Amino acid sequence: MAVITPARPRLEVDYRNLTVAQQDEFDRLMRQADHAGPGDAYHQAMTEAALTVGIPVPASRDIALCSCLNDAGGCGCGAIFDSHTDGVVVTATNAPNRNLSELQCPTCGHDHPRPITD
Ligand SMILES: [Zn+2]
Numbered sequence: 001m002a003v004i005t006p007a008r009p010r011l012e013v014d015y016r017n018l019t020v021a022q023q024d025e026f027d028r029l030m031r032q033a034d035h036a037g038p039g040d041a042y043h044q045a046m047t048e049a050a051l052t053v054g055i056p057v058p059a060s061r062d063i064a065l066c067s068c069l070n071d072a073g074g075c076g077c078g079a080i081f082d083s084h085t086d087g088v089v090v091t092a093t094n095a096p097n098r099n100l101s102e103l104q105c106p107t108c109g110h111d112h113p114r115p116i117t118d
């Protein structure tokens with residue numbers, strides 16, 4: 001008989017493996033977080049986004065999609081991860097009146113970082 005080991009909780013999920021409905025909902029919630037004003041709206045949208053993609057809501061209540069997915073020159077990685085994890089690399093700061101910076105996941109930040117150059 002095979003030994004069943006309990007699955008480790010998944011702290012990351014790959015955007016490319018989500019259903020189209022999950023992707024749409026995730027995109028919508030991240031836009032909502034990006035445009036959220038003061039108060040709890042930002043963390044509310046982030047919490048819902050984490051639940052939508054099926055990862056545990058991190059203590060930071062702040063998640064991000066790896067910028068490698070959409071960046072020119074990115075590797076195409078679609079990791080969704082806790083924004084406050086060690087090793088996250090900021091590739092672009094947030095635009096005026098926006099909340100979200102562009103981030104690389106720790107794996108990409110280690111393998112091919114593209115930190116802000118200015
Ligand atoms: Zn990545």
Ligand SMILES: [Zn+2]
Nearest residue numbers: 068075077108
């Ligand atoms: Zn990458």
